Amino acid sequence: MPPFRRWADLPPDLLCRIGESLDLKCYASARGACTAWRCALSPPSPSLLVVLDDARCCPSAASLPTHRSFDLKAILSGGRCVGSSNGWLALSVCLYGGQSMFSLFNPITAAEIILPPLIYESRWVSKLVFAPNPARDDFAAAAICDIDRLAYVTAGARRWAILDPVRLTAGDQLADVVYHDKGRVYCLTRYGDVHVLRLPERRRRKPIMVEDPPGPSSGPAIPLLSYSSTADRAALRFQGRRAQTQQQRNMRMICYEHRRWREQHPIAIPQATTMKGTYCTDLFMPLRRVPPGSVGPDLNAPATVEPFLSDGNLPFDPATSFAPPYNTVSVFTSAKNLVFCDGNMYQIWRNASCTVTLQLPGGGHRRVAENEVLVLRYYPRRHPCWDAVQDLGGYSVFVGRNNAVSMYAEGVLGLKGNCVYWIGGRGRDQGMVFDMATGRSTPCLPAAGVVPGAPQSTICWYFLSDMVNNCNNNEGRRVYQTRARVRADREQDMETEE
Secondary structure, eight states: OOOOOOGGGSOHHHHHHHHTTSOHHHHHHHHTSOHHHHHHSOOOOSEEEEEETTEEEEEEEEETTTTEEEEOOOOOTTOEEEEEETTEEEEEEEOGGGOEEEEEEOTTTOOEEEOOOOOOSOOOOOEEEEOSSOBTTBOEEEEEOSSSOEEEEETTOSSOEEOOOOOOOTTOOEEEEEEOSTTEEEEEETTSOEEEEEOOOOOOOOOOOOOOOOSGGGOSOOOOEEOSSHHHHHHOOOOTTSOOOHHHHHHHHHHHHHHHHHHHOTTTSOTTOOEEOOOOGGGOOOOOOOOGGGSOSOOOOOOEEEESSOBTBOOOOHHHHBOTTHHHHGGGOOEEEEEEETTEEEEEEEOOSOOEEEEOTTSSEEEEOTTOEEEEEEOTTSSSOEEEOSOOTTEEEEOSSBOOEEEEOTTOTTOOSSEEEEEEOSSSOEEEEEETTTTEEEEOOOOTTSOTTOOEEEEEEEOSOSOOSSTTOTTSOOOOOOHHHHHHHHHHHHHHHO
16 A cells, blocks of 8 residues: 655645635635645735725735635725735725724634724825734724824724824825834825834723613613614624623714714704614624713823934925935825835835926936836935935835835746836726836736726735745745644654654
8 A cells, every 4th residue: 555645745736726726715824834835836915906896895816926816705885995914904984974984804804893983174094004913902003194194093092093293394295104013103205204103012901891871861772873674683683781892882982973973964964864884793782872971082002203314303305315316306206105125114206197307406307207116215324315226136015005015026926026016007096017127117917817807996905914025935035934834844854854
C-alpha cells in the first residue's frame, strides 16, 4: 500500500481548481495552511471594491492577482463607503436633517460596529480611518468632517469629539488622513502641509448602561422606525427591558437625535413620514423615549493635533518645504494622498483637472499633464525636506478612500513595482495604475467574474490586511504568519529533517 501523502503535496494545479470554488474567507484560510499552498494560490489582495449600479447593496472584491471576483456580504441600503482598512469598511448612512450614522462593517463575516453619533453642522465626511482589529468594546476612529476640522471617537464614548479648527494657510483644506500606528493619524492638506493627530490610548471599556426612567413619567413610546413588511417585524426581536449594550445605546442616541431634529423642523418633514431601516437584530433596541440625561458629555480622552514640521508659530510655506519646481506645482495638484512605504513617508500628488503649464518664479515653465502623478519623499535632514523620486524601490502604493497601503509588488502576479494605483479617471471612477517609469496612467484590467459591460462603480482598494509590505511576495520576505501556518511550517520542517 503506497504511503499516505501529505496535504502539502497536493498538485498546484489541483489546488488552483479547488481555490476557484472558494469564497474569500475560505480562500484566504487555505493560503494560510502551509507554505506550499500559499505558493500555489495567488494572493487575493489587492482587490477593487466594485458594485453594480443595479445592485449597489451587494459589493464584490475584484482581485488583481487572481483575476476573479469574490462576492461579499450585502451592506446597508443607502450606505456610502468613507473608508477601508484591514478587511473592514467604514460606512456612512445619511439620516434626516443632515445627520449621519457611521458604522464599521466587515463584508466577509457580516460583523458590524455601530459608532456613536457624529453631531456637527457639517453634512459631509470625506474620509474616515480607524485602528486595526476593531471590536465593539475596543475601537478608535478619526474623520475629516470639514475643510479644517477633525473628529475622533473611542470605545465607550457617547459621541464623537470635534476638535478645534486645524491652523491652515489661507485657501488650504484637509485632503487626506492615514492611520499609521500607536494611535497616530497623519493628516495631509491640499497644499501639502502635514499634521499629526495623536489619539488617546486604546483600552477596552465596559459598556455604559442606559437605564429606562421609572414610573409613567417616561411618556409613551415614540415610534421612530417603520417596517416595510411583516417579515421585517419578525426579523427585529426586541430584548425588552434588559440592560442595553454599547451598540444598542449608540443606535438609541442616533434615533434620539433624529427625533429631536424632526420636532424642531415640523414643516420640513410631514408627521406621517417615518424612517426605514434594515439593521442587524442584535444591534437594535426597544423604541422608547431616550432620557436627556443619557446624552451627556462625551467620554473621549483628550487628543492633540500638531504640525508635523514644527517651526514655531510660522505658517506653512510650500516654498520652504518642497524642492523647486514642486513648491509651485503643489497648489495645482488638488488630489493628494499620504502613504508610508518601507519606513518612509511619501506624498502622492495628482493633477485631477486639465493639463496646465505653469510659469515658474525663477523663469521657465513646467507642464503638468492631466492625471499626472508625482511622488515626493520626506527627507528629514534635507532642506527643503520634500523632493520627488523616480521609483519606490520595487514597491507600489494604493491610495483612495482606503487607508493608504504599500506593498512590495515585484514578482506578485498581476502587479507591477514602482507604480501608484489610484481610483478616478474621466466620468465613472475606475481603478487606474500610474507607472513611474513611463509616466503614464492606464486602467487596471477588470478581474474575471465582474459582469462585462454592466454599469458598475469602483469604490476603493480593498485589502484583507494592511500589513502587506512583503507578505504577498511568494518568494519570501514574510512579515507575519498565522498560527496555523506556523504550526504547518514547523511540522513540514521536522518531516524534512527526518
